[in-house]
Amino acid sequence: MEKFIVRGEVRLNGNIRVSGAKNAILPIMAATLLCSGISVIHDIPYLRDIKVMQDILSLLGAKITRENNTLIIDTTNIQEVEIPEHLMREMRASVFLMGPLLGKFRKVRLSYPGGCAIGPRPIDLHIKALEKIGAQVEEKFGFIEARADCLTGGEINFDYPSVGATENAMMASVLASGSTIIRNAAREPEISDLQTFLNKMGAQIVGAGTDTIIINGIKKLIPVEHTVMSDRIQAGTFLVAAAMTHGDLIIENILSEHLFSVIDKLKDIGAQINIGRNCLRIKAGDLRGVDLKTLPYPGFPTDLQAPLLSLLTIATGTSIITETIFENRFKHVNELIRMGAKIKVEGRTAIIRGVPKLTGAIVAATDLRAGGALVLAALAAEGISEIENVYHIDRGYERLEEKLQSLGANISRHKMD
Numbered sequence: 001m002e003k004f005i006v007r008g009e010v011r012l013n014g015n016i017r018v019s020g021a022k023n024a025i026l027p028i029m030a031a032t033l034l035c036s037g038i039s040v041i042h043d044i045p046y047l048r049d050i051k052v053m054q055d056i057l058s059l060l061g062a063k064i065t066r067e068n069n070t071l072i073i074d075t076t077n078i079q080e081v082e083i084p085e086h087l088m089r090e091m092r093a094s095v096f097l098m099g100p101l102l103g104k105f106r107k108v109r110l111s112y113p114g115g116c117a118i119g120p121r122p123i124d125l126h127i128k129a130l131e132k133i134g135a136q137v138e139e140k141f142g143f144i145e146a147r148a149d150c151l152t153g154g155e156i157n158f159d160y161p162s163v164g165a166t167e168n169a170m171m172a173s174v175l176a177s178g179s180t181i182i183r184n185a186a187r188e189p190e191i192s193d194l195q196t197f198l199n200k201m202g203a204q205i206v207g208a209g210t211d212t213i214i215i216n217g218i219k220k221l222i223p224v225e226h227t228v229m230s231d232r233i234q235a236g237t238f239l240v241a242a243a244m245t246h247g248d249l250i251i252e253n254i255l256s257e258h259l260f261s262v263i264d265k266l267k268d269i270g271a272q273i274n275i276g277r278n279c280l281r282i283k284a285g286d287l288r289g290v291d292l293k294t295l296p297y298p299g300f301p302t303d304l305q306a307p308l309l310s311l312l313t314i315a316t317g318t319s320i321i322t323e324t325i326f327e328n329r330f331k332h333v334n335e336l337i338r339m340g341a342k343i344k345v346e347g348r349t350a351i352i353r354g355v356p357k358l359t360g361a362i363v364a365a366t367d368l369r370a371g372g373a374l375v376l377a378a379l380a381a382e383g384i385s386e387i388e389n390v391y392h393i394d395r396g397y398e399r400l401e402e403k404l405q406s407l408g409a410n411i412s413r414h415k416m417d
């Protein structure tokens with residue numbers, strides 16, 4: 001187990017390039033199962049979740065090699081359709097494998113993906129979508145088994161615009177006979193990147209990025225090469241880091257339209273942000289409190305709620321954050337209170353009274369984005385902080401300490417005693 005040690009009150013300055021998006025890469029890696037042959041995916045960061053997905057695909061029979069930031073996935077000899085329980089538990093995003101395995105092999109077996117720190121994470125919408133196109137799904141003894149003699153196009157009307165369920169429905173129906181329409185689909189940019197990848201493979205999908213997606217089933221898909229979209233959540237985290245440390249950052253390889261809600265909110269808080277071609281420049285100003293509600297895209301992303309909450313702990317005035325997406329996504333609050341933050345949580349609402357400065361403390365990461373938020377708080381805090389259990393952070397932020405060091409931060413990685 002490892003920890004970060006951070007000496008705070010250092011302004012971040014310089015340029016940082018954002019890598020490929022974890023939440024685009026994971027479904028795209030799963031989608032390679034829909035064809036037989038060698039797929040090549042570029043701009044892949046070194047993240048734990050991606051390594052877990054590599055291990056799962058390898059256990060299913062894929063041959064995977066990595067050349068720097070490129071993954072080469074050969075799905076010629078997939079024999080298995082059962083996802084190993086221990087890997088399912090390690091990363092619930094393995095649920096993305098249901099769609100492609102059912103779509104290609106008409107069968108999939110996986111252990112029920114557990115909840116995680118941020119909530120129970122049910123998959124009822126995933127299962128309902130698969131049943132709508134002809135799958136029989138059985139849930140017993142902690143396992144889910146889905147099979148289909150044949151998959152036929154259908155109408156899927158989501159009660160909630162679930163990102164994963166939308167992606168699973170797309171991947172399950174690309175090889176079905178007939179057309180499938182998904183209504184109340186999630187509109188996240190990662191879904192548009194998945195549509196681009198699948199259409200390169202020969203699929204016929206339109207509508208990703210809107211709330212209605214139409215998939216015309218086809219017989220066969222071919223392996224392709226693809227460069228994934230950049231990680232808007234990683235970019236947003238660095239924007240917040242600059243605002244918190246009164247720094248001056250240029251963030252490269254990011255599409256500003258993926259972050260409009262975040263840019264808008266940071267400007268309300270007092271940051272100056274200039275938008276360039278594929279880059280953003282942020283210079284901090286005096287921070288003032290705002291209200292914030294997380295929403296499905298294009299609303300404010302839940303994955304940046306924790307970093308924003310960190311920022312608001314040192315903004316002037318009172319802020320109110322409402323987390324509408326996940327049931328239990330305020331686990332960073334108690335750790336921030338240890339650093340002197342004044343926060344009260346009532347259900348899905350956090351009330352933050354800004355303080356002039358946080359003070360360093362020993363805190364623990366509880367989940368990926370909460371861990372990121374604690375690093376940001378430590379960068380701004382007076383004195384030394386230790387952030388324990390950084391394996392949570394390594395799931396979604398590639399070598400975070402090295403990237404922050406390159407911007408002037410005083411942060412290092414150590415073994416926990």
Ligand code: EPZ
Pocket residue numbers: 022023024026093119120121122123124125126127160161162163164165186302303325326327368369396
């Ligand atoms: C994806 O999770 C992301 N993960 C999450 O990022 C992100 O926070 C989330 O979308 C929302 O944007 C990946 O893409 C790998 P959902 P997903 O299905 O697909 C409920 C990170 O930090 N729901 O849109 O699981 C669910 O409980 C991670 O990178 C059901 O009720 O999100 C939640 O309250 C965290 N039934 C809400 O919908 C279902 O069948 C949103 O979940 C599915 C979801």
